[in-house]
Amino acid sequence: MTPGAYPKTILLLSGLSGAGKTTALKTLEDMGWEAVDNLPLVLLDRLLDTPLAAGHAGEDERPLALGIDARTRGFDAHAIVQRIKALREKYGQAIETLFLDCSGTELERRFAETRRRHPLALDRPAADGIARERELTEPLRRWATQVIDTTSFNSNGLQQEIRSRFAGERSSDPVLTIMSFGFSRGVPRNADLMFDMRFLRNPHWDEALRPRTGLDADVAAYIMADPAYEDAVGKIEDLLITLLPRYADAGKAYVTVAFGCTGGRHRSVHVATRVAKYLQDAGFSPTVSHRNMESAPQDSLEKHRPGGPKASSMKQVGAKST
Structure with missing residues (x-):
């Protein structure tokens, strides 16, 4: 990617497992964003510096959403905050952060309903993994520029919330x-x-x-x-x-x-x-x-x-x- 050709908008999307990160990323993708999930942050420079292929001129205008959570390799919330600060200085632009939160009771219900195991508690109750993940991600939550509590949202409600917040020029549209x-x-x-x-x-x-x-x-x-x-x-x-x-x-x-x-x-x-x-x-x-x-x-x-x-x-x- 040539100098100055990096995306004008970069959003780091994180949150608790089961809080709706996949839904949020898919919604942003449907809105025309480039979405990348679980990319190690150390590779972000390489992603931004990769030249666009022929015929893709103007794609640097697309906003970029990066999904990251406790499952990401080498996850360290404090290190991620410092990494984003360094990227801000290097590229001279704001990197927004969105954190998806949810009550522990609702997360337990979602994992029980879908019969999924919590990624941080594969052999233990989901409540143990939820508590551990909340502790690990707390620095990101405190530092996030936006927080959405998805406790009362279904999938469609979260999609609508994402669209209303990140519609850009079309934010006045229904x-x-x-x-x-x-x-x-x-x-x-x-x-x-x-x-x-x-x-x-x-x-x-x-x-x-x-x-x-x-x-x-x-x-x-x-x-x-x-x-x-x-x-x-x-x-x-x-x-x-x-x-x-x-x-x-x-x-x-x-x-x-x-x-x-x-x-x-x-x-x-x-x-x-x-x-x-x-x-x-x-x-x-x-x-x-x-x-x-x-x-x-x-x-x-x-x-x-x-x-x-x-x-x-x-x-x-x-x-x-x-």
Whole structure:
């Protein structure tokens, strides 16, 4: 990397295991940041000084997020603080630090729920590892320029918090969430716009596709083969391109666009994923959430057998604005 070509923004992201570092890094990556996890800090100079490959001019403008925690080789919180100070002097720029904290009780619940072992307590109760890690990382927490307590956050809540803090020039834009859900499992209460995908052919009634989800290519192909698919979804995309800037102009902080089908595993998942990609390509920064994708498929929830509803009874795509 040529002199002066290092990233204009560098964020060191640390915190307690289970507090959401992976989610935070993935969210920053989705926002256009370059994200590197568990890079030994002694290698940061080499990373910053590596010349960009041909055709990548301008990538030095991308902000850089570095994930580091107690699992990182040679972890020493005091040494890390001194290292960052030295880098600040060398590159003449601020290196921000974000620490993700969480209550011990909530961390124990998360490790028990996911059946993961705490990295610092592989053969002991998770509480022992949490206490040890809190002690090891305390200097970083005290020195951090920003601290987020994720105790009351789910994954989607943390994503929204990261976006609201690090959106840069787009910080005045609403936090945009694209979600899929199943009508049979309840309508999301926080949806600003809701689109009903039950008019599309249903992969649930294909035995080979039933156990799969809308993220799988064969399921996507099945849904896209519906004659109404392209015209309907294309019009929804055009509508969102028109509406979202108006929400920003009105000062709305959060916008949630929900796509529903019967079970929330196939049609809504596929369409939500497609629309999110379309909006991302158009310059928006959506967070994608699939509320019911992991739910077990149930024939009793599906309303129509193979062949689907007759053309005369198919509803137009419905939208609800609040």
